[in-house]
Amino acid sequence: MRLPRVEDIEKRIPRPEDFTARSRGPATTARVGTALGIAFGICFLTGLWSHFQYSSPGWLPIGPNPAWLYRVTQGTHVATGIASVPLLLVKLWSVYPRFFLRPPKARRDQLLDVLERASIGVLVAAAIFQLTSGLLNIVQWYPWEFSFRRTHEAVAWVAIGALLVHIAVKLPVIREGLGASVEDETPVHSDGPSRRAVLRGVTVASGLALVLTVGQTVPFLRKVSVFGVRDGGGPQDLPVNRTARAAGATRAASDPAFVLQLKAGGRSMSLTRDELAKLPQRTHRLPIACVEGWSRNAVWTGVAVQDLIALVGAPSGSTVIVRSMQTRGAFRTSELPGDFVDDPRTLLALELNGEPLSLDHGYPCRIIAPNRPGVLQTKWVRELEVRT
Amino acid sequence: MRLVRGLLLLTGLGFGLWGVWLMRDFTSEQLVSMGTFLAGGVLLHDAVIAPVTVLLGVVAARLLPGRTRSVAAIAFLVWATLTVAFVNVLSGQGGKPDNDTVLHRPYGLSWVVMTALIAAIAATVAYRRRRIAGPPRSR
Incomplete structure (x- = not known):
């Protein structure tokens, strides 16, 4: 052989x-x-x-x-x-x-x-x-x-x-x-x-x-897409991408002593959630659109970011740095460019589809702005700082 | 035509080099992982998926009567490519245990139904074609 x-x-x-x-x-x-x-x-x-x-x-x-x-x-x-x-x-x-x-x-x-x-x-x-x-x-x-x-x-x-x-x-x-x-x-x-x-x-x-x-x-x-990753459902009829637990935000976000910090140059201010709720509220229908390819419209109610920064004397078209309570993840801070702040639909939202935000949707307050990737719609907001 | 091809070639090379340039600060661990996925994908296709498909074709050609082969092949095309396209949700991997808004549909069941539907449609088409065409030519 x-x-x-x-x-x-x-x-x-x-x-x-x-x-x-x-x-x-x-x-x-x-x-x-x-x-x-x-x-x-x-x-x-x-x-x-x-x-x-x-x-x-x-x-x-x-x-x-x-x-x-x-x-x-x-x-x-x-x-x-x-x-x-x-x-x-x-x-x-x-x-x-x-x-x-x-x-x-x-x-x-x-x-x-x-x-x-x-x-x-x-x-x-x-x-x-x-x-x-x-x-x-x-x-x-x-x-x-x-x-x-x-x-x-x-x-x-x-x-x-x-x-x-x-x-x-x-x-x-x-x-x-x-x-x-x-x-x-x-x-x-x-x-x-x-x-x-x-x-x-x-x-x-x-x-x-x-x-x-x-x-x-x-x-x-929605009903036909049986192999879709999301079916559009979730708490308050909206899917969640990252839960409060996964983001390490649960403890800080459920603290009743929460106050939102507002900063602009030398001026600063703190607001409780009740105080935020007493400010003029706006309601807009805006989508959450995630990089993962799912999106869904929802009705958001809250305070326009331009109204908030006006409280610390900043002009409407300012750039605003948004800081979250989350302790994990790469997007704990986001930046809202002036064009977005200038738009009255850019909200610090307190309510989603007529109810107070659930913890996984960013309670006590979150950013929602038109035409932004979902991950920049920062949840569990603790601080807004106007860049000067 | 020569000009168009030359421009395409140069633009393509430029794009490719820009892609490599974007990897310049990747760590060796990241590069190895990326390389594994790049080579693994080709290997999986060229050494597993493609030969298995060819083999199934050979087996089907021996087992199935001539007139049904075409229908069977197209049914397989649709079924197999959809199965690969949905392999992410069928894998049972991914998602997060604390987030039930991701991957909470009965994908396995949907896949079984999809498979059954494709098989049923293929069988119906093959049966009707046989009747229209009459008995096979070779006897």
Whole structure:
């Protein structure tokens, strides 16, 4: 008995011709790929937008209008990501035989082959990474050591970069594929599904993935979205992202001796919750829109932040630093830019949907402002300081 | 066309390098974790998901009568890709014990119902096609 030689092993590895499904090929790949490319483009742009909303750069001041903006961009980001999963899987299936292409004979072609494979390797790795990390993040499952926010952003640039390189390399094939008919040539090898059937199948799967989850941000689909992470319910009819216990705020927030500190330059003032409740109250309907892709409208009642800072003599368009009682978590302090303070809908809310805030929604008082990521709607507020 | 491709290539390289630049202050622990997920995803797809799918295709081609194969393949496409898309809520992981506004739906049950519905629709379609098409050609 002799040991198998390299050639013997090579013979056992399948070749692209061994895959007989007639529905594969550039006409299928180009169509699914175009849809996937558009989906990734939407995810990339809405993702960048979300980073801008977290910390608005000087050249792009993001204001409170329209109030629903972040709700729409971030809902779209997560929904598009979920709908991309069937597209990515079918796209990879359609080109899987090419994984077994043998390297070309000529030296120069070999180098190009290695470069192309490397770029596709980066693209596939980054694409799977983005969808996986996003899907896990929306269920608050973090089985990794990296920072989700920063890594999801960095790998997004790599993914879109590799995608652009891939389009550049494949452009002639893509054009030919999109030009080619979806109707099959005479089936030769197999009686599997037609191209048209595969394209319809992936459209249905992608649409179902969307409809069965998007109810967490589209109210009339709440009942239909049985695979949504949230169903829109919760205490006072609003979901909670971080409970008082998880934020380490329970003790301070339930202390009856609570007073809110107001500071502006040299002036300061303390107000009890009863005193806050005696100030002129405003009621507004505003959404909570979370980075995890769920959102929900609610009716908030409280004191306008601009009215509060007027008590310590600060002008309406001032920037306000908000400090929370929470002892855990990265967003214990937030900054309300002047544009938001200037908007009378920006409240220090005391009530939610007609009842005093529950502990998990930020009792004794919380910030609610139009068009802000949920995590910046600081709960359990203990101090407002006007930046001078 | 050459110009467009050249611009796409350069922009792509620029984007990719910017992405790598954004990782410049990641700790080695974070980089290793990120690398594991990047490589793990490719490995999971190329070495597990794709071969298993091919294998199932081969088995189905032997077991199923010719006319039902197409329907079975599309039903599998829809079922399998949806299962992967919902694996996060089906995993039983994530959420927080003190927060019942996250992940408190009966996802397993929904998945069983989804599976049954897809199977039932596929069976109905396959049955009706058989009747319309008459008996198979090969006898």
